[in-house]
Amino acid sequence: xxxxxxxxxxxxxxxxxxxxxxxxxxxxxxxxxxxxxxxxxxxxxxxxxxxxxxxxxxxxxxxxxxxxxxxxxxxxxxxxxxxxxxxxxxxxxxxxxxxxxxxxxxxxxxxxxxxxxxxxxxx
Numbered sequence: 001x002x003x004x005x006x007x008x009x010x011x012x013x014x015x016x017x018x019x020x021x022x023x024x025x026x027x028x029x030x031x032x033x034x035x036x037x038x039x040x041x042x043x044x045x046x047x048x049x050x051x052x053x054x055x056x057x058x059x060x061x062x063x064x065x066x067x068x069x070x071x072x073x074x075x076x077x078x079x080x081x082x083x084x085x086x087x088x089x090x091x092x093x094x095x096x097x098x099x100x101x102x103x104x105x106x107x108x109x110x111x112x113x114x115x116x117x118x119x120x121x122x123x
Contacts, residue, residue: 002053004061005077007119013112014078017050020099020108021087027103032088034060037098038067046073046098047109052081055095064096074113 009017024030031040034055040046041064049068051061068075078084081093088097102109 002055002058002061004051004058004065005053006065007077007122009077009119013076013115013119016108016112016115017048017076017078018083018087020048020102020105020112021050021084021097022089023105023108024099024102025087025089028099028101028105029103030088031098031100032085032090032094033097034064034095037096038064040098040100041067041071041073044071044073045100046071047102048099048112049073049075049096050084050099051075051077051096052084052094053077053079054081060095074116076112076116 031037037049055061081095085092085094088094
């Protein structure tokens with residue numbers, strides 16, 4: 001497990017995260033990549049950050065969980081940077097995506113945030 005991964009995420013949660021990113025990409029606004037995600041978290045604009053677990057070197061995302069916690073922004077993980085990039089519409093892999101505006105998917109993002117809270121309490 002990568003050093004920045006703080007809790008395990010179920011397959012169902014991973015699929016929800018990919019789906020939310022695809023929908024937010026089409027109807028809302030997302031920030032793609034570790035640098036953009038970091039900027040949106042620092043500015044308090046991100047509603048959710050999704051990080052890939054297979055990033056190399058791991059240091060690229062080492063700061064992200066701490067920064068998200070400091071700014072009270074929920075975050076979760078998915079196993080594949082390739083799939084994360086595809087969900088974001090990039091056609092290439094990406095280490096992180098920040099959902100800034102979920103568009104029509106406000107209920108979906110709230111559902112994911114609740115599940116993340118429950119996972120963190122277990123951990």
